[in-house]
Amino acid sequence: MATTDADTEAAEGFEAIIQVDALETLFEAVNTLVDECKINLTDGGLEITAVDPSNVAMVDAELDAAAFEAYQAGGGVIGVNVDRVLDVLSVPDGEELAQLAYDPATRKLVIQAGGFEYTLALIDPETIRQEPDLPDLGLEARLVIDGGQLDRALTAAGIATASSSHKSGHMRLQVDAEAAVCHVVAEGDTDDVDYTFDTGDAIDMTIGPADSMFSLEYWNDVATPIDDDARVSIRIGEEMPARMAYSAIDGRLHLDYMISPRVGQ
Amino acid sequence: MATTDADTEAAEGFEAIIQVDALETLFEAVNTLVDECKINLTDGGLEITAVDPSNVAMVDAELDAAAFEAYQAGGGVIGVNVDRVLDVLSVPDGEELAQLAYDPATRKLVIQAGGFEYTLALIDPETIRQEPDLPDLGLEARLVIDGGQLDRALTAAGIATASSSHKSGHMRLQVDAEAAVCHVVAEGDTDDVDYTFDTGDAIDMTIGPADSMFSLEYWNDVATPIDDDARVSIRIGEEMPARMAYSAIDGRLHLDYMISPRVGQ
Amino acid sequence: MATTDADTEAAEGFEAIIQVDALETLFEAVNTLVDECKINLTDGGLEITAVDPSNVAMVDAELDAAAFEAYQAGGGVIGVNVDRVLDVLSVPDGEELAQLAYDPATRKLVIQAGGFEYTLALIDPETIRQEPDLPDLGLEARLVIDGGQLDRALTAAGIATASSSHKSGHMRLQVDAEAAVCHVVAEGDTDDVDYTFDTGDAIDMTIGPADSMFSLEYWNDVATPIDDDARVSIRIGEEMPARMAYSAIDGRLHLDYMISPRVGQ
Numbered sequence: 154m155a156t157t158d159a160d161t162e163a164a165e166g167f168e169a170i171i172q173v174d175a176l177e178t179l180f181e182a183v184n185t186l187v188d189e190c191k192i193n194l195t196d197g198g199l200e201i202t203a204v205d206p207s208n209v210a211m212v213d214a215e216l217d218a219a220a221f222e223a224y225q226a227g228g229g230v231i232g233v234n235v236d237r238v239l240d241v242l243s244v245p246d247g248e249e250l251a252q253l254a255y256d257p258a259t260r261k262l263v264i265q266a267g268g269f270e271y272t273l274a275l276i277d278p279e280t281i282r283q284e285p286d287l288p289d290l291g292l293e294a295r296l297v298i299d300g301g302q303l304d305r306a307l308t309a310a311g312i313a314t315a316s317s318s319h320k321s322g323h324m325r326l327q328v329d330a331e332a333a334v335c336h337v338v339a340e341g342d343t344d345d346v347d348y349t350f351d352t353g354d355a356i357d358m359t360i361g362p363a364d365s366m367f368s369l370e371y372w373n374d375v376a377t378p379i380d381d382d383a384r385v386s387i388r389i390g391e392e393m394p395a396r397m398a399y400s401a402i403d404g405r406l407h408l409d410y411m412i413s414p415r416v417g418q
Numbered sequence: 419m420a421t422t423d424a425d426t427e428a429a430e431g432f433e434a435i436i437q438v439d440a441l442e443t444l445f446e447a448v449n450t451l452v453d454e455c456k457i458n459l460t461d462g463g464l465e466i467t468a469v470d471p472s473n474v475a476m477v478d479a480e481l482d483a484a485a486f487e488a489y490q491a492g493g494g495v496i497g498v499n500v501d502r503v504l505d506v507l508s509v510p511d512g513e514e515l516a517q518l519a520y521d522p523a524t525r526k527l528v529i530q531a532g533g534f535e536y537t538l539a540l541i542d543p544e545t546i547r548q549e550p551d552l553p554d555l556g557l558e559a560r561l562v563i564d565g566g567q568l569d570r571a572l573t574a575a576g577i578a579t580a581s582s583s584h585k586s587g588h589m590r591l592q593v594d595a596e597a598a599v600c601h602v603v604a605e606g607d608t609d610d611v612d613y614t615f616d617t618g619d620a621i622d623m624t625i626g627p628a629d630s631m632f633s634l635e636y637w638n639d640v641a642t643p644i645d646d647d648a649r650v651s652i653r654i655g656e657e658m659p660a661r662m663a664y665s666a667i668d669g670r671l672h673l674d675y676m677i678s679p680r681v682g683q
Numbered sequence: 684m685a686t687t688d689a690d691t692e693a694a695e696g697f698e699a700i701i702q703v704d705a706l707e708t709l710f711e712a713v714n715t716l717v718d719e720c721k722i723n724l725t726d727g728g729l730e731i732t733a734v735d736p737s738n739v740a741m742v743d744a745e746l747d748a749a750a751f752e753a754y755q756a757g758g759g760v761i762g763v764n765v766d767r768v769l770d771v772l773s774v775p776d777g778e779e780l781a782q783l784a785y786d787p788a789t790r791k792l793v794i795q796a797g798g799f800e801y802t803l804a805l806i807d808p809e810t811i812r813q814e815p816d817l818p819d820l821g822l823e824a825r826l827v828i829d830g831g832q833l834d835r836a837l838t839a840a841g842i843a844t845a846s847s848s849h850k851s852g853h854m855r856l857q858v859d860a861e862a863a864v865c866h867v868v869a870e871g872d873t874d875d876v877d878y879t880f881d882t883g884d885a886i887d888m889t890i891g892p893a894d895s896m897f898s899l900e901y902w903n904d905v906a907t908p909i910d911d912d913a914r915v916s917i918r919i920g921e922e923m924p925a926r927m928a929y930s931a932i933d934g935r936l937h938l939d940y941m942i943s944p945r946v947g948q
Binding site for chain 3: 508536537
Binding site: 237240241243244245267268269270271272273274 | 610613619
């Protein structure tokens, strides 16, 4: 039976203590793409890889063991309902410490904070699709801006595409090597918008060949939880998927997204 | 005619001056259970007793005459639409003084604040059910916590019961005499939660035999207007109604609720 | 063709620089009545006159050239979608400078702020109804109150009329010359409200013959964007339209509304 092999990766016991809002930051980022996910309980920390149901966007999240007050994981994988986990984490204050304990015998995860003890039924990780690693795409162009700038560019793109009635919104990311600028461009039926980042506006910029069109919807999803002052690195190519990465929790949470381009447009 | 006898309790004239937000606090508490209520205009202050339409929860509210700048009541009862009264009170600022005047001839209540004068049609108190006094239940166990703690325990219970699809949420209040703790326990189909108060967490605790199951919905309703730093006293027994009481407006408003247990569960 | 004559008023080039929130204040005021409007690009500033689709209320807005950092207009008229303009203005911060440029050749308005450049398709002004000037109505009674007082009076009127089931809310503005007060009166089926301004409450008051009934809905619309500390001048007569005027942006934006009375009531 397939599950026999799978048992080799069934999770060992797991115990950890961490500030509530660090866990919330992790799961809010993952929740932008999926409602359920697998968590790898590695020596180095928690690792989550997830692809949205339409296969357009993918996230690779790593929360370092160093982000925890105490951390002990014997390896393996557990599956959780992300919405439920976020509900549970909303009960204690963000700065409280939460204690996590996974018992392989009951297949339940106990989340404790103060007198509050929540026993969360886990999801069989076999029922959640295995995701590939994020591919190395050789993207040469790179734009580093803060979360607030990204939010404004996406909002602007959304307004122009709202002037279209017959198609959902698209956004083009384009580097003009000669002018040394990166454009976020969107066109509606009547209006269009160009949000231009030059080397002065951006935190950092690497010029390279880049011109790809994306569905605005996915960028809005993944950008929603990003803090205005987070440093967001965006790598793009020519009709290639984009990679977007940022860190949180003092550099102990690494979030790396891949967003597929629109084709034939 | 029945109304002839009832006339003996028809309200005499009533005049009072009180800060707007004190009245709001009174009616918001009553509004958790009913949309219409009778107000007893007694020498000692305003008294409201009301039972929710399902006969599950009951409130006894007393706003002392000492909470008023001026207070003169000749006895009797008036009926009001609680939602409407709260709308009217939302117009002036909370710290303004409102003047209330009831004229038995017109059966209208005039609410004045600054240049604002609202003439509120009253409801015939005969059309509102007469409620019994809150019974003495001989409840021995008592937990005193602040409003914020109660809110967290109820939120936690709500999350666990959200994992059930086929029944509404229940919550068990249980004292473990040996461990000297009080549990707020909720079970869903897959998850469960236990919010435990020990003598350190609670403001005060009296150990006694207690284990009763309640509908979570009613507790959420009555707890909604409670301030996070209010001191809430909860008395429970074995498969008995619970009593929940707290004070507001510097001890001049007394709110006493009774919530019936779920049976056969 | 009628459009031949109209071409004489087609807009010349237009360029201007102004703080974003000044433009927002202008268009939010106009947006209380219309979704599209014509803008007169005069030497002295921008002028907008608009009537709501039901012909009940009218606004005359003037944003002085002095409100701009730079202003150059060659005359003529352009048509804009007010909702779209407000969306675009929401992208930059309110205190940023926006650069406006109209190119008669493309009939598009480019709005720029920082790296953000939005190209807005304009509406043919011929398709937007030409509005008359605001008439001189010879209104003698005048009440000057602040925006917060107006908001409270309208809220109060709305509560009383909510007690009616069969008609929409009306409000009567009435001067009692003998008592030297101005009443805002509303009557529902059971309740009624009287918000009285005397010479002490009001910032200024001119007694004159005045008693007119209005639809509450239009007053709520036009009052929505008014700041609580704005000085609002209301002029009324006997069964006559009312005029309501206030200034914003340090006196450089003038807003003048006319609201028609209800008749046969």
